[in-house]
Amino acid sequence: MSFNIFMQNVVNGLSLGGLYALIAIGYTMVYGILRLINFAHGDIFMLGTYFLFYAVAIFHLPWWLSFILAIILTALTGVLTEKIAYRPLRNSPRISLLISAIGVSFFLQNAGIVTFSGIPKAFPRPDIFKKILIIADIRIQIVNINAIVISLLFLMILLYIVYNTKTGLAMRAISTDTETARLMAIDVNRTISITFAIGSALAAVGGILWALKYPQINPLMGIIPGLKAFIAAVVGGIGNIPGAMVGGFLLGFTEIMLVAFLPRLSGYRDAFAFLILILILLFKPDGLFGKNVQEKV
Amino acid sequence: MNKKKEQLLTLIFVILLAALIWLAQNYFDKYLIRILNLGFIYVILAVSLNLLFGFTGQFSLGHAGFMAIGAYTTSLLILPVSQKEMIYLIEPIIWPLSILEIPFIIALLLGGLFAAIAAILIGLPVLRLRGDYLGIATLGFAEIIRVIANNIPQVTNGALGLKGVPEYTNLWWSAGFAVVTVFVIKRLISSSYGRALMAIRENEIAAETIGVNLTYHKVMSFTISAFFAGIGGGLLASLLTTIDPRTFMMFLTFNVLIVVVIGGLGNLTGTIISAFLFNFTLEYLRPIENGFSLIFFSVPKIPGLRMVVFSIALLLVILFKQKGILGEFEFSWQRIAQIKNSLISRTSEGGEL
Numbered sequence: 001m002s003f004n005i006f007m008q009n010v011v012n013g014l015s016l017g018g019l020y021a022l023i024a025i026g027y028t029m030v031y032g033i034l035r036l037i038n039f040a041h042g043d044i045f046m047l048g049t050y051f052l053f054y055a056v057a058i059f060h061l062p063w064w065l066s067f068i069l070a071i072i073l074t075a076l077t078g079v080l081t082e083k084i085a086y087r088p089l090r091n092s093p094r095i096s097l098l099i100s101a102i103g104v105s106f107f108l109q110n111a112g113i114v115t116f117s118g119i120p121k122a123f124p125r126p127d128i129f130k131k132i133l134i135i136a137d138i139r140i141q142i143v144n145i146n147a148i149v150i151s152l153l154f155l156m157i158l159l160y161i162v163y164n165t166k167t168g169l170a171m172r173a174i175s176t177d178t179e180t181a182r183l184m185a186i187d188v189n190r191t192i193s194i195t196f197a198i199g200s201a202l203a204a205v206g207g208i209l210w211a212l213k214y215p216q217i218n219p220l221m222g223i224i225p226g227l228k229a230f231i232a233a234v235v236g237g238i239g240n241i242p243g244a245m246v247g248g249f250l251l252g253f254t255e256i257m258l259v260a261f262l263p264r265l266s267g268y269r270d271a272f273a274f275l276i277l278i279l280i281l282l283f284k285p286d287g288l289f290g291k292n293v294q295e296k297v
Numbered sequence: 298m299n300k301k302k303e304q305l306l307t308l309i310f311v312i313l314l315a316a317l318i319w320l321a322q323n324y325f326d327k328y329l330i331r332i333l334n335l336g337f338i339y340v341i342l343a344v345s346l347n348l349l350f351g352f353t354g355q356f357s358l359g360h361a362g363f364m365a366i367g368a369y370t371t372s373l374l375i376l377p378v379s380q381k382e383m384i385y386l387i388e389p390i391i392w393p394l395s396i397l398e399i400p401f402i403i404a405l406l407l408g409g410l411f412a413a414i415a416a417i418l419i420g421l422p423v424l425r426l427r428g429d430y431l432g433i434a435t436l437g438f439a440e441i442i443r444v445i446a447n448n449i450p451q452v453t454n455g456a457l458g459l460k461g462v463p464e465y466t467n468l469w470w471s472a473g474f475a476v477v478t479v480f481v482i483k484r485l486i487s488s489s490y491g492r493a494l495m496a497i498r499e500n501e502i503a504a505e506t507i508g509v510n511l512t513y514h515k516v517m518s519f520t521i522s523a524f525f526a527g528i529g530g531g532l533l534a535s536l537l538t539t540i541d542p543r544t545f546m547m548f549l550t551f552n553v554l555i556v557v558v559i560g561g562l563g564n565l566t567g568t569i570i571s572a573f574l575f576n577f578t579l580e581y582l583r584p585i586e587n588g589f590s591l592i593f594f595s596v597p598k599i600p601g602l603r604m605v606v607f608s609i610a611l612l613l614v615i616l617f618k619q620k621g622i623l624g625e626f627e628f629s630w631q632r633i634a635q636i637k638n639s640l641i642s643r644t645s646e647g648g649e650l
Contacts, residue, residue: 036429037432089616092619095354095356095428096615098428099558100616110602110605110608111601111605227440268448274441277433278423
């Protein structure tokens with residue numbers, strides 16, 4: 001493989017990894033607080049792309065406004081799903097919560113088919129995202145560079161919120177011990193809503209970048225990226241925010257490199273991530289950066 | 298009510314069921330027979346998933362994977378040799394599959410057996426995981442099976458799938474295996490093994506301290522469940538006559554999950570009712586999804602609508618009625634006798650019904 005193509009794959013892998021990282025944050029934050037694998041997160045990601053699509057292609061709003069609107073609407077949907085489907089079950093067995101999440105996911109997918117139709121739609125791309133950059137014979141799609149920059153930017157904002165604001169402190173307190181946090185006068189419900197809002201907003205950013213990179217959207221598009229981002233969160237140690245970021249970049253990078261170096265195995269691309277998942281769960285269930293929690297009687 | 302009388306009642310019930318099936322197979326129209334077939338196959342799938350889910354408390358999302366193993370095994374073994382020569386367009390089928398053609402029942406049982414073997418292999422490591430992690434790992438396993446089926450065209454014909462699988466599945470087969478499944482799983486959960494499984498469901502650590510071998514019992518439950526999922530997959534393949542890797546996407550597992558949750562975790566009667574309820578509703582909602590026209594107006598096609606209905610039903614049950622449609626009620630002759638007695642005593646007291 002020539003150096004040029006290798007570099008293209010590196011950029012491609014990093015941009016895919018950035019997207020996985022953005023989605024993985026939502027899984028890991030929700031898991032940290034509710035101990036729930038939010039199955040519907042991948043479908044929230046899908047909704048983000050459709051909100052943008054409708055804003056740009058149907059209502060002809062300017063791009064910057066559509067972008068903000070799509071993020072806000074997606075965040076609201078995320079908060080709403082938690083209020084309707086997860087909050088009433090907070091004291092039920094965890095299995096019920098998980099089934100509820102699967103129900104929400106199934107509902108969003110099929111409601112998506114009903115309202116948006118199952119036929120894939122071509123996602124509008126502003127010209128700036130279509131350009132190809134050529135640096136010393138290395139051809140790089142601008143969209144990949146943008147994806148890396150934008151995802152890093154949003155990840156920074158997130159880290160700032162979580163580690164430098166009061167809300168972030170409340171989130172970390174709840175994920176350590178919900179009951180004690182409540183006793184310290186932290187508004188648990190409000191903080192959980194904010195967590196869902198932030199996670200869903202990042203999923204929307206990831207979704208929009210995803211659709212700019214692979215410009216075709218359909219109501220089932222969230223399933224596979226969602227599952228892979230979840231795997232990224234597990235790789236990084238679920239509940240651990242920097243871990244999810246590293247896991248996302250790692251997974252995206254390895255996936256692209258696997259296909260690049262072993263094109264014979266490209267048919268197994270989707271199985272590869274699941275294999276990693278099963279291996280990690282078996283040999284290092286707390287992920288690369290997670291802390292070991294032993295269950296007590 | 299003594300044991301002999303119960304056995305007699307069960308025998309009468311089975312004979313009545315057989316008579317009904319004979320009637321249905323010979324006089325009902327094809328469409329209705331097909332729905333009933335699907336209903337019985339879903340009984341097999343849902344009851345076996347409920348063993349794992351409702352009785353053992355293990356959250357597995359790998360049912361579609363085991364069904365795929367059963368379906369492919371059965372189909373490959375019953376496909377006529379001439380048909381195999383015709384459909385393998387990408388790569389020719391490998392020997393010995395190319396010349397094999399065996400009776401349906403043996404193919405079905407082999408399908409179940411292979412699914413069970415896969416369950417032991419995957420279950421031994423994976424069942425150490427708890428709750429939602431197990432769900433994701435088994436979901437991953439099912440997806441891996443599907444991806445493999447897509448990538449070995451010399452065995453599975455890849456993405457083209459298998460066409461022209463002989464349609465052996467009829468009500469005798471589907472209902473017969475449904476009865477066997479319910480019988481075996483009912484016997485299992487009433488035995489000491491069943492008590493151990495339920496102990497694991499309630500509290501793993503407590504169960505282990507009173508001497509329940511966790512690995513052994515979990516793997517056993519997982520394997521039996523997978524065996525019946527394999528059989529169900531085989532029956533389904535021979536009913537649909539066409540299968541390809543997309544048949545076994547995770548939506549299939551979700552369908553079975555919906556049936557189990559609506560029927561009630563750990564409730565066999567509810568699961569059986571909900572299996573038929575699911576398939577009949579699915580079929581009778583089809584016209585709405587395909588669009589129809591009345592005299593004055595026409596309703597356009599709304600694809601996806603049926604699954605919206607079912608996902609809402611799933612959410613409503615899990616949010617408001619976690620025990621399922623029947624609540625605590627579970628069918629048994631004892632229970633029926635109790636209800637009858639209470640009705641009789643009420644009427645003899647002169648009260649109103």
